[in-house]
Every structure is written in C-alpha cells, then in structure tokens.
Amino acid sequence: MSQSTTARYASAAAMALALSAALSIAATPAAAQSMDKEKCFGVSLKGKNDCAAGPGTTCAGTSKIDYQGNAWSLVPKGTCDKTASPTSPTGFGQLEAFKEKKA
Amino acid sequence: MSAAMHSTQSGFARALLDPAQACPGGLHTWNGSDPARRFAVYRNNVTVSLVDALADTFPVCSALVGEPFFRAMARVFVAERPPQSRVLAFYGRDFPAFVEDFPPAASVPYLADVARLEMMRQEACHAADVEPLAAEVIAGLLAAPAQLPALRIHAHPSVAVLNSRYAVHSLWAAHQGEGELAAVAPMLAQAVMVLRVGLDVHSIVLARGIGVFIEQFIQGAELVVAQQAATASDPDFDLVTALGSLLHWQIITALRTGDDDHEHTD
Incomplete structure (x- = not known):
C-alpha cells in the first residue's frame, strides 16, 4: 500500500469518526423551531397575509380580500385546519392554496 | 427597434442619470410647461428612488457613515451603475465592491464588508x-x-x-x-x-x-x-x-x- 493510500485511509477513518461524533452531538436542528409552524392558506384578513398572493405581487401584505385562498399566514402547526375560513370549501384554513367560494 | 429610436432612448437614459447633460430635445409637456423643468423632476425622482432602494438594503452602512455621506455615495453609484434588472431587491449586488474602491470611504475600511454582509442577508431572504x-x-x-x-x-x-x-x-x-x-x-x-x-x-x-x-x-x-x-x-x-x-x-x-x-x- 502506498504512502498516500495509507494517508487517505487514515483520513477517511478520522472523517468517519468526526462525522459520527457530529451526528451524535448535533443538537435539535435549527429548523425545528420554524417546523412547528405551517403555511396556512385562506385565513388571513385583507393585506395581512405573510406571503404568496399570486403572480405579480411582492408577497407580504398584498392580499386583496379577507380569507384570500392563495395567500397564507404562518400559524402554529396543527392549527391551520382548525382555523375558520369562510371562503374555504372545507370551512377551515388549508395547507394548499384554494379557490375561494363566496363567503 | 429602429436605430433612430434606439439612439433616442439611450440618449434619454444617459441624460436621466447625468445632471450635467442637457434635457433631451423633442420633449413636449401636456400643459405647455418647460420640458427641461419636468425632466429635472423626473431625473430627481429616478435617482432618489434608486438611492432609497440602496438605503433599504444597506441600513447599517448608512448608520455607520451617516445618512448624508451614504446618500451622496449611493448617488455616485446610481449614476455609474444603473440597475440592469427591474428587481430592486438585488440592485445592490455591485455596491460593496464599489464602496471598497470609493476613495472618500477609505477611512472606513470595514464599510465594504458590512455592505457585503447586508447584501448576503438580502440574498438569503430571497x-x-x-x-x-x-x-x-x-x-x-x-x-x-x-x-x-x-x-x-x-x-x-x-x-x-x-x-x-x-x-x-x-x-x-x-x-x-x-x-x-x-x-x-x-x-x-x-x-x-x-x-x-x-x-x-x-x-x-x-x-x-x-x-x-x-x-x-x-x-x-x-x-x-x-x-x-x-x-x-x-x-x-x-x-x-x-x-x-x-x-x-x-x-x-x-x-x-x-x-x-x-x-x-x-
């Protein structure tokens, strides 16, 4: 086995150890906090959406009507489909954009 | 686009960003007021809106050198490097390098890197x-x-x-x-x-x-x-x-x- 091949194996082993240690100590991923929120469509009042109100808009605060079906708000996870939305076919907010029914 | 129209438009655009140039010829106003005055208002609005866009992206740079210095510097940038895209969120991408080579800012050596950080945050956001x-x-x-x-x-x-x-x-x-x-x-x-x-x-x-x-x-x-x-x-x-x-x-x-x-x- 050549010198460089030996070195390569040694460094591979060291890297495996480092990765293994990093995996075991990596605390709760940073995204966990934002993960407990979800995008909820159809629950924001006019102009109060967090983002996404269709083509040609620049996101936050651009929804034109109350409970607009393609505008979302960030809400605690699990609460979206329990939030009333008069325009939603299900009567509650949805995790995907929807076409509003007459409120 | 005809060559004549292209030449008219690029002349108009150059005059818009350079106050030393005369008002382009051939302009008419709806109410008969002086086109040169109206053009000056338009020229000012264009520059101010672009300087405002930079001030929105680089608030800490502005605070570090003070608003008058920042806006004067941004004005030079706007004249030299007008936006190439209508998306003003990314207009400042060339600004840190410009700041680095802007002689009046040389006494604040860290200013360009603060601008880089602010632009990185803007890019990350989008x-x-x-x-x-x-x-x-x-x-x-x-x-x-x-x-x-x-x-x-x-x-x-x-x-x-x-x-x-x-x-x-x-x-x-x-x-x-x-x-x-x-x-x-x-x-x-x-x-x-x-x-x-x-x-x-x-x-x-x-x-x-x-x-x-x-x-x-x-x-x-x-x-x-x-x-x-x-x-x-x-x-x-x-x-x-x-x-x-x-x-x-x-x-x-x-x-x-x-x-x-x-x-x-x-």
Whole structure:
C-alpha cells in the first residue's frame, strides 16, 4: 500500500469518526423551531397575509380580500385546519392554496 | 427597434442619470410647461428612488457613515451603475465592491464588508426553499468511510460565508440592539455565516477555520480539500464542530460521493 493510500485511509477513518461524533452531538436542528409552524392558506384578513398572493405581487401584505385562498399566514402547526375560513370549501384554513367560494 | 429610436432612448437614459447633460430635445409637456423643468423632476425622482432602494438594503452602512455621506455615495453609484434588472431587491449586488474602491470611504475600511454582509442577508431572504437532507441519510455515509474524503455537498441556496478581516458581524449586530457599537473593535477578523431558517435570516459568527471550511465545502470542494484549507488557516480547526454546524443548521441538501457521482437527494 502506498504512502498516500495509507494517508487517505487514515483520513477517511478520522472523517468517519468526526462525522459520527457530529451526528451524535448535533443538537435539535435549527429548523425545528420554524417546523412547528405551517403555511396556512385562506385565513388571513385583507393585506395581512405573510406571503404568496399570486403572480405579480411582492408577497407580504398584498392580499386583496379577507380569507384570500392563495395567500397564507404562518400559524402554529396543527392549527391551520382548525382555523375558520369562510371562503374555504372545507370551512377551515388549508395547507394548499384554494379557490375561494363566496363567503 | 429602429436605430433612430434606439439612439433616442439611450440618449434619454444617459441624460436621466447625468445632471450635467442637457434635457433631451423633442420633449413636449401636456400643459405647455418647460420640458427641461419636468425632466429635472423626473431625473430627481429616478435617482432618489434608486438611492432609497440602496438605503433599504444597506441600513447599517448608512448608520455607520451617516445618512448624508451614504446618500451622496449611493448617488455616485446610481449614476455609474444603473440597475440592469427591474428587481430592486438585488440592485445592490455591485455596491460593496464599489464602496471598497470609493476613495472618500477609505477611512472606513470595514464599510465594504458590512455592505457585503447586508447584501448576503438580502440574498438569503430571497433564496429558494430547498428541503434539507435528513440526518439519517447523512449518517448513511458512515457505511462507506472510504468515500468521505472525496465527499461533496450541495448546500441550501440561502447559505453564504464571509471571512472578513474586520469584526463585520459585531458591527452589524450593534445596530440591531445587540451590544454597544463603542465596545466593538472593528479591526478584529471575523467569519460570519448567513442563512435562512424558515422565514428568518440568521447571521452566525464562526471560528476562523470553520468559516474557511464551510465556505469551501458549500462551494463544492471535496471534504478533504476543505479540511486542509481550514487547517492551514487555523491550527485549532475542529472538524467535529464544523460538521456539527452543518448538521445543526441543516445546510446540506444533497450529497455527492466522488467515484460514482451518485446523487442522494431524498
């Protein structure tokens, strides 16, 4: 086995150890906090959406009507489909954009 | 577009950005007022709106040098490098390099890097959403350690690193109500990583070697190359902490192991 091949194996082993240690100590991923929120469509009042109100808009605060079906708000996870939305076919907010029914 | 029209439009655009030029000929106003005066108003509005866009993107730079200096500097930038896109969110991309070479700002050597950090935060805010790779998938690498030195990653599009010769994060943070500006020693080198988690943009100070490592690794260098560069720049470089940062901030979106170039993206 050549010198460089030996070195390569040694460094591979060291890297495996480092990765293994990093995996075991990596605390709760940073995204966990934002993960407990979800995008909820159809629950924001006019102009109060967090983002996404269709083509040609620049996101936050651009929804034109109350409970607009393609505008979302960030809400605690699990609460979206329990939030009333008069325009939603299900009567509650949805995790995907929807076409509003007459409120 | 005819050549004549093209020449008329580019002449109009040049005059718009250069107050030393005369009002373009052939202009008419609806109410018969002086076209030169109306053109001057339009010229002023164009410049002010672009300077405003830069002030929105670089508020800390503006605070560091004061608004009058900042706006005067931005005005020169606007005249020299008008926007090439209608998306003003990214208009400032060339601004840090401009600041670096702007002689009147030479007495504030860290200003360009603070501008870089502010632009990185802007870019991170608008970067695409990509799902990070699950820790279990990354743990799967341990099954074939021989592949690790040649490992390359794809990083989340919002992630960028600035290895600055100045205390760029501390200067920025002091303007966000974190710490006293007077207590910051601006000439101390600092490495900062910017990324977005959910909808929040974060700036994280890194140890010098980790800054070098992450910068190289997210730009597609092999693990062994990034590690060697980091160790060369910082004898205290610690690979465990570096990999731990990548995992904690969920930066890895795909793995590429050298020999087969096989992509794991699930």
